[in-house]
Amino acid sequence: MASRDLLGAAARPESLTFRQRWSHYIAVLYCLVATLIGLNLRDAALTATISYTNSQAGIRAQYPANWLIDESGNYVFRVRDLSRPGFKTTIQVATRPVSPLTSTRNVLDALNLSRAQTLAAYEVLSEEFYALPDDVAATAMTYTFVDTQDNPFLQSIPVVVQGLDILTIRGGQALVITFLADASAFDRLRPVFDQFLDNLEF
Amino acid sequence: MRTALYLAVGVVLAVIVSSAVEGQGQTIDLERIRRATVFIMQARSVSSDLIVTCVGSGTIVSRDGLVLTSAHATFPSRLCDGETLIVAFSVRADEPPIPKYRAEIVQADIGLDLALLRITRQFDGRLVEPGSLALPFVELADSNTVQLDQTITVVGYPGIGHDPVDIRRGTVGGFVAEPRGGDRAWIKTLAEIPGTMSGGGAYNQDGQLIGVPTTAPIISSLQGAACIPVQDTNGDGLVNASDVCIPVGGFINSIRPSNFARPLLRAATLGISVELPLALGTSFASIPERQPAFRRLFFAPSVNEAGMPTSVIRSLPAGATSLYLFFDYENMTPETVYELRVTVDGIPNRTFSLAPVRWSGGERGLWYIGSVNQPWPNGVYDFTLFANGVTSGTARLLVGGAAEPAPTFSDIVFGLQDSRGTPLGNGFVLPTGDIANARFIYRNMQPGLPWTVIWYYEGIEVRRDEQVWTDGLSGAKTVGLAGEGGLFPGAYRLELYIENRLAATSDFTIAGAQEGVFPRVFTNVRFASAPTTAETGRTASASAFPTGVRAIYGLFDWQQIRTGTLWTLRLSVDSNPFYERTAPWSGQESGADFSVRLVGEMGIPDGTYRMELLVNNVPLQLAQAQVGIGQLPIDRFASASGLQLRGQILDAETNRGIPGVSVILLTAEYSVSDFEWREDQLFALAVTDRNGRFQIDRPLELLVPYSVIVATAGYLPVTADGFRIGPETPNPLDLTIYLTRG
Numbered sequence: 047m048a049s050r051d052l053l054g055a056a057a058r059p060e061s062l063t064f065r066q067r068w069s070h071y072i073a074v075l076y077c078l079v080a081t082l083i084g085l086n087l088r089d090a091a092l093t094a095t096i097s098y099t100n101s102q103a104g105i106r107a108q109y110p111a112n113w114l115i116d117e118s119g120n121y122v123f124r125v126r127d128l129s130r131p132g133f134k135t136t137i138q139v140a141t142r143p144v145s146p147l148t149s150t151r152n153v154l155d156a157l158n159l160s161r162a163q164t165l166a167a168y169e170v171l172s173e174e175f176y177a178l179p180d181d182v183a184a185t186a187m188t189y190t191f192v193d194t195q196d197n198p199f200l201q202s203i204p205v206v207v208q209g210l211d212i213l214t215i216r217g218g219q220a221l222v223i224t225f226l227a228d229a230s231a232f233d234r235l236r237p238v239f240d241q242f243l244d245n246l247e248f
Numbered sequence: 249m250r251t252a253l254y255l256a257v258g259v260v261l262a263v264i265v266s267s268a269v270e271g272q273g274q275t276i277d278l279e280r281i282r283r284a285t286v287f288i289m290q291a292r293s294v295s296s297d298l299i300v301t302c303v304g305s306g307t308i309v310s311r312d313g314l315v316l317t318s319a320h321a322t323f324p325s326r327l328c329d330g331e332t333l334i335v336a337f338s339v340r341a342d343e344p345p346i347p348k349y350r351a352e353i354v355q356a357d358i359g360l361d362l363a364l365l366r367i368t369r370q371f372d373g374r375l376v377e378p379g380s381l382a383l384p385f386v387e388l389a390d391s392n393t394v395q396l397d398q399t400i401t402v403v404g405y406p407g408i409g410h411d412p413v414d415i416r417r418g419t420v421g422g423f424v425a426e427p428r429g430g431d432r433a434w435i436k437t438l439a440e441i442p443g444t445m446s447g448g449g450a451y452n453q454d455g456q457l458i459g460v461p462t463t464a465p466i467i468s469s470l471q472g473a474a475c476i477p478v479q480d481t482n483g484d485g486l487v488n489a490s491d492v493c494i495p496v497g498g499f500i501n502s503i504r505p506s507n508f509a510r511p512l513l514r515a516a517t518l519g520i521s522v523e524l525p526l527a528l529g530t531s532f533a534s535i536p537e538r539q540p541a542f543r544r545l546f547f548a549p550s551v552n553e554a555g556m557p558t559s560v561i562r563s564l565p566a567g568a569t570s571l572y573l574f575f576d577y578e579n580m581t582p583e584t585v586y587e588l589r590v591t592v593d594g595i596p597n598r599t600f601s602l603a604p605v606r607w608s609g610g611e612r613g614l615w616y617i618g619s620v621n622q623p624w625p626n627g628v629y630d631f632t633l634f635a636n637g638v639t640s641g642t643a644r645l646l647v648g649g650a651a652e653p654a655p656t657f658s659d660i661v662f663g664l665q666d667s668r669g670t671p672l673g674n675g676f677v678l679p680t681g682d683i684a685n686a687r688f689i690y691r692n693m694q695p696g697l698p699w700t701v702i703w704y705y706e707g708i709e710v711r712r713d714e715q716v717w718t719d720g721l722s723g724a725k726t727v728g729l730a731g732e733g734g735l736f737p738g739a740y741r742l743e744l745y746i747e748n749r750l751a752a753t754s755d756f757t758i759a760g761a762q763e764g765v766f767p768r769v770f771t772n773v774r775f776a777s778a779p780t781t782a783e784t785g786r787t788a789s790a791s792a793f794p795t796g797v798r799a800i801y802g803l804f805d806w807q808q809i810r811t812g813t814l815w816t817l818r819l820s821v822d823s824n825p826f827y828e829r830t831a832p833w834s835g836q837e838s839g840a841d842f843s844v845r846l847v848g849e850m851g852i853p854d855g856t857y858r859m860e861l862l863v864n865n866v867p868l869q870l871a872q873a874q875v876g877i878g879q880l881p882i883d884r885f886a887s888a889s890g891l892q893l894r895g896q897i898l899d900a901e902t903n904r905g906i907p908g909v910s911v912i913l914l915t916a917e918y919s920v921s922d923f924e925w926r927e928d929q930l931f932a933l934a935v936t937d938r939n940g941r942f943q944i945d946r947p948l949e950l951l952v953p954y955s956v957i958v959a960t961a962g963y964l965p966v967t968a969d970g971f972r973i974g975p976e977t978p979n980p981l982d983l984t985i986y987l988t989r990g
Contacts, residue, residue: 116927128933129959130906163375194370196380197945198348199283200335200937202907 091244093241098123103141104217108245110238113137135235136226137242141219150185150213153220157187157211165191166204173190176212179244184214208232212243213241221248258423276401277455279341280947282413282894283384284308284331285448286337287345287405288317288365290330292492299481302328303494305404305448306335306365307457308385308507311945313349313367313376314516315851316457316509319356320464320606322363325583335367341825344410347371353466355512358582359382359428359608361462362504364512382945386449387889388513389456391505394435396420396622402441402503403463404448408476408494415756416441424502425572425618427555428608428830434502435459438598450503459503463603501603514826518880519849522819522827525781525842533955538579540586540607542633542641545575546750551616552659554676554865556754559658565651566626573631575641580607587634588617592627600624604634610814610832613739614755630804653692657699657744657752660688664765669726672765676755678865679762679810683730686742688752691722700745703729706738706812737837738810757864759809770861772840773804784843795876796851802844802859802871809833816862817844821855822880855880859868890947891973895983897940897958906960906987913944914955920967923957948973964990 062070071100072198095108098115103122113125121140128134142153154173162168168191176186189209194201208229213222223246288306289985291298306317315335322333333352336345350373351365367383369375394400400421406414418439426433437450443463450459465772477493480486515522548557550570557574564571573588580586584607590600602617609615626648633641662678663671665685678684697717703710711729719725727742729735737759744752762770774789777800784801793800803820809815812832835842842857846852854876861869897909913931914923923929931954934942948954953972959965966985973981 112925114925114927114930118927128910128912129961129965131399131906131960131962133908134910134935164377166370166372166374194380195935195937197934197937197943198383199339199943200941201339201939 059228070166080137081145081167095241095245103139104248105139106235106247107139107242109242128230133226133228134206135228136224136241138152138222138224138226139246140224142222144215144220148215148220150215150220153213153215154185154187154211157222157237158189166194167192178212178214179246182214182216184212187211187213200207206230210239216248255820261826267682276451276453277892278401278403278415280384281386281403281449281451281455282338282341282415284386284404285405285413286315286335288315288322288351288447289336289347290322290324291332291334292330294481296521297927299330299479299492300334300494301330301492303405303408303444305445307403307449307460308383309364309388309457309513309515310385311382312379313351313381313383314354314523315351315365315367316449316460316513316514317363317365317648318460318462319358319361319363321447321849322353323356323358323364327583333365334371335365338412340412341455342412342750344412345405346553349376354516354650356562357508357512357608358604360504361464361507361510361606361608362460362512364509364516366516376494376961384892384945386451386455386457388454388506388510388959389454389458391435391458392509394420394432394452394458394505396422399453400437400439400458401451402437402439402445402448403451404441404445404461406442406445408444414445416445420621421501421951422622422729424602425551425616425620426608427615427864429505429508431618431620432505432507433608435505436501436602437461437503438501444499451804457506459505460509461500462502462504462605463500464606484679499598499603501598501601502605511825511828514824515822517851518821518826518855520826520852521847521849523845523847524817526848529686539638540577540579540581540584540635540640542575542577542635545573545631545633545641545643546753547643547645548572548574548616548618551618552619552661554754554756555616556614556676557616559656559752560750562749563646563649564624565710566648568624568647569622570618570620571624571645571647572616573643574614574616575633575643576613577609577614577615580609580611580635582607585636587637589632589634591630591632592625594628594630600629604637610830613814620874623793655692655694655697655746655751656690657746658689660686660752660754660876661743662686662742662754662756664762665726665728666765671726674866675764676757677760677767677769677866677868678735678756678758679738679760679765679767680735680758681762682734682741684756684758685726685728686754686756687724687726688744689722689724689969690719693717693719693746695719699751700743700748701727702743702745704741704743705736707741736810737808737813741815750886755864756873759799759813759863760868761807769806769809769863770869771805771807773859773861773869773871774802775857775859775871776801776803781843781845784841789871792874792878793852793876795854797848797875799845799847800815800852800857800873800875802846802872804842804859804861804869805840806835806842807838809835809837811835811837813863816860816865818860818862819844819846820858820860821853823856823858842850853880890949892980893944893948893983894980895985897936897942897960898984898986899963900986900988905936905938907938907985909936909937909940909942909958909960910934910957911936911942912946912957914946914957916952916954918955919969920955920957922957952977958985958987960987962989963987 094111098107109125116124124138125135126136171188173187176184192204193207194204206229212227227235286306290302302321304321306315309316333376335349336347336976349367350369351367354366355364402416416439418437421438422436423432424434425431477491550558585604588602589606590597595732631643661675663673671685671687696866701713760767776788780782816830838944856878858872911934915931918929932944932946938941953970955969
């Protein structure tokens with residue numbers, strides 16, 4: 047009998063007190079809020095940007111935080127995501143002098159001829175109209191090439207890279223905004239570039 | 249904290265492991281040298297194939313891909329007629345080389361048998377972007393500091409392509425003197441070096457390049473040639489003697505000192521090319537069809553500043569440490585291969601022999617091979633000279649016994665005689681005029697001894713005086729040569745005989761107008777800038793040019809220089825020569841505005857430029873000008889010394905290498921917390937390969953605190969400040985770093 051009473055007592059649902067019930071509600075709510083804050087912080091960290099201004103070139107941009115910025119090359123600036131395995135996702139802004147008679151076609155040809163000299167398996171995939179923010183007309187050229195390791199003592203497997211140039215001619219110079227990423231992740235990483243374009247002022 | 253601990257543990261483990269492996273107390277950085285040693289193939293395009301025509305070793309001497317090697321295996325010639333140069337590396341120390349790049353010759357001295365290549369393309373033909381290469385390289389030593397019996401290490405590829413880099417050790421057995429290079433034209437070694445290692449590197453104990461092991465294969469159609477066919481180049485299904493064969497030399501015992509490569513390296517680094525007018529080209533004329541020949545072999549105990557023998561000897565006393573074999577040469581070209589074989593009491597002696605090497609002199613003239621500060625053991629020495637594998641002259645010398653007080657003439661100098669009978673001038677270049685005087689020293693002469701004076705002009709005897717000695721036992725005497733119509737410009741020679749035995753001889757040059765006792769050969773020497781070469785004569789001279797000027801001209805007028813007279817043009821920047829060429833004068837006898845054009849690929853670099861003009865090693869004129877601030881910029885990548893850092897990044901769970909990881913080293917000014925992800929804050933950046941291996945492409949400096957960041961997506965980053973290396977740290981330093989997924 048004692049065991050039956052004991053079992054019966056154990057099986058019987060015990061009603062929670064008002065205080066206990068609200069404690070549970072608050073705990074669940076607290077977890078939800080913390081999760082939301084965490085997600086928000088994560089998104090903020092992942093989409094955090096750093097301001098860049100180049101008054102000489104007349105360019106203002108927001109590039110992803112923790113990307114390595116370089117202004118020493120033959121471009122206005124270049125940022126790379128060094129934490130990316132394989133090919134380092136790259137956004138680059140460059141200018142080229144043009145004459146009043148220079149067309150977009152001429153600039154693209156010059157880019158293609160130059161790249162074909164240095165990039166392996168370089169191939170243009172498409173050229174199409176592109177509208178930059180503020181309805182600035184531009185041309186988008188998609189291309190691909192194979193990236194190889196420069197160090198002759200390392201064994202690296204070449205990576206297929208997809209590139210996208212946004213080209214517009216304005217103010218006596220051609221502005222070439224380039225996005226380069228591992229071809230297998232190009233579409234997934236594209237929003238980063240779109241965000242960059244949205245914030246670009248020139 | 250945890251990340252720093254990981255790195256610290258990795259460093260400690262790497263140090264322990266590396267120390268255990270090394271453990272040899274070895275100071276020379278062989279790993280870096282091995283990685284800087286390349287295999288070079290010269291190839292020729294035939295249809296769609298590349299046929300290897302010549303091979304050799306080379307050494308990378310700059311971070312951006314300048315390769316020092318032999319000219320004979322790279323410069324297109326009859327023997328090596330390829331037009332493409334391929335550079336191959338051994339990715340692993342024990343593996344044969346793999347083609348990686350193509351290169352072009354940017355500087356070469358065929359006679360010195362040195363060439364400097366620049367890597368310009370990937371192996372598949374793509375252009376290498378300037379500045380994108382960061383290759384391991386070695387520094388050049390001052391080869392004048394090399395000592396006799398010093399231990400050296402010779403590195404190169406011993407086969408024709410299938411062997412890994414080989415390392416041979418030996419000692420410096422002596423030095424060979426030649427007119428072109430002075431007392432140290434060659435460093436001799438007794439190390440066993442196969443001919444295919446020609447073009448590689450010889451190193452001192454500090455791991456600096458002291459010279460290039462050199463031997464030149466003899467033209468294949470002649471006796472003594474050695475070459476190996478390796479490809480079916482004629483498509484007959486067989487690889488045999490009918491196919492193109494790759495020439496290989498015999499043994500190497502000669503090292504061309506690295507100081508000869510400095511001007512080439514400096515010119516290539518500066519990006520300056522020197523252009524001379526075609527009509528007055530300084531290269532030697534077309535290759536003569538006649539067989540090269542040596543004649544009038546004789547010995548001298550020493551040479552003077554003009555490279556002339558002080559006297560002529562028939563024997564050398566015991567204990568002598570200096571000897572020169574002189575000879576006349578003709579029909580020589582920079583492609584001629586010459587060799588000296590020496591036997592002592594009939595036994596071949598490699599110490600005093602010179603393996604087959606390229607000819608670095610002119611087409612004809614007086615030459616010597618000598619050695620100084622090296623004991624010559626007693627014995628009967630037989631010297632045999634070969635030209636393109638053919639015996640071309642022999643001479644015998646006895647070394648031993650006491651010095652005998654025999655009658656001698658010595659120390660001939662030339663000039664114009666003053667009122668007291670003393671010849672004045674620069675000694676070996678006289679102005680045109682009516683007379684030339686020579687003064688010489690005599691010793692142990694006896695009255696009544698027959699002696700003879702013979703003067704030559706351009707190889708033809710023009711005067712002979714046979715006399716009986718009437719002066720004292722010892723002293724100085726002057727003889728003269730006078731011409732009725734004056735002495736013509738050109739090359740002269742004086743021979744003095746005692747009892748019909750050659751006792752002393754010397755060459756001298758007459759050129760230029762008379763200006764006191766000195767010749768005025770080159771005048772109005774100056775620098776100028778002009779849009780085109782044709783306009784240089786109308787341009788005023790200048791002593792300063794703006795930064796970035798693309799071309800400047802060195803100009804001078806000349807008078808009374810006979811065709812064929814050897815003259816030297818030397819160009820230097822900040823007192824460092826970057827161009828020197830000695831060649832026969834091939835222009836008119838007198839003229840104005842000889843122009844030497846200096847062109848810079850990216851503009852002439854800032855610096856103080858000097859142009860010197862010499863005849864017979866005698867400096868006659870110079871001009872100097874500044875470009876920009878008048879001083880060369882400092883190259884922060886110029887130093888090859890320091891510690892090589894490499895290693896592997898592994899997954900802490902799987903213990904497998906992680907590809908694509910970024911290994912970032914910050915400069916000493918920044919810590920990890922200061923890092924703003926700016927490129928100019930980086931000291932170096934490396935990315936791991938498919939095995940997780942990485943190599944930092946810049947040597948780390950001792951005791952400098954670096955900050956390290958190792959990062960990749962999917963793993964917790966590892967960071968550390970104050971990463972510094974000490975003198976005891978093994979070089980190269982192998983790091984193993986584990987990353988934790990996160």
